[in-house]
Amino acid sequence: xxxxxxxxxxxxxxxxxxxxxxxxxxxxxxxxxxxxxxxxxxxxxxxxxxxxxxxxxxxxxxxxxxxxxxxxxxxxxxxxxxxxxxxxxxxxxxxxxxxxxxxxxxxxxxxxxxxxxxxxxxxxxxxxxxxxxxxxxxxxxxxxxxxxxxxxxxxxxxxxxxxxxxxxxxxxxxxxxxxxxxxxxxxxxxxxxxxxx
Numbered sequence: 001x002x003x004x005x006x007x008x009x010x011x012x013x014x015x016x017x018x019x020x021x022x023x024x025x026x027x028x029x030x031x032x033x034x035x036x037x038x039x040x041x042x043x044x045x046x047x048x049x050x051x052x053x054x055x056x057x058x059x060x061x062x063x064x065x066x067x068x069x070x071x072x073x074x075x076x077x078x079x080x081x082x083x084x085x086x087x088x089x090x091x092x093x094x095x096x097x098x099x100x101x102x103x104x105x106x107x108x109x110x111x112x113x114x115x116x117x118x119x120x121x122x123x124x125x126x127x128x129x130x131x132x133x134x135x136x137x138x139x140x141x142x143x144x145x146x147x148x149x150x151x152x153x154x155x156x157x158x159x160x161x162x163x164x165x166x167x168x169x170x171x172x173x174x175x176x177x178x179x180x181x182x183x184x185x186x187x188x189x190x191x192x193x194x195x196x197x
Contacts, residue, residue, distance in 0.1 A: 013047075
């Protein structure tokens with residue numbers, strides 16, 4: 001490693017890091033806001049590897065180019081791995097939504113909650129309260145009643161009867177017995193399709 005870098009050498013390192021960051025941003029289709037972060041990551045790795053530089057083997061620009069290409073490929077592999085884990089879609093709050101010029105962070109409302117910041121659909125407070133009440137009520141039920149509720153959540157009563165899982169009269173008797181129990185546990189008519197019909 002050279003004991004002292006000249007101003008021209010430092011400028012070469014910065015220029016090579018910036019060029020590699022722009023290339024990486026273009027190839028990975030990242031937002032332009034990521035260029036500076038990429039450039040800093042690449043430059044930091046390059047500075048850490050400067051002790052391996054040997055001036056007799058080539059110029060500092062050539063050394064920087066090799067180091068930056070290797071680090072760029074590592075970053076690209078990491079980004080692609082993250083995209084695969086998100087089904088090929090990288091969510092970024094700084095990227096504009098399709099058809100808009102504003103970034104996603106400006107379009108999200110505080111009322112949408114934390115889930116919308118992570119790319120999930122916002123759930124209304126009423127829906128969330130019903131889900132929590134249903135989970136609490138199901139936890140208090142006996143096993144056979146819990147299995148019946150799970151079966152009814154997947155299939156309508158007519159399909160359960162058609163499959164021969166239970167007799168019609170038995171099923172409706174058990175449903176009638178479950179209604180007051182679920183109401184006592186905090187579930188009202190919002191869950192009951194029969195009551196709204």
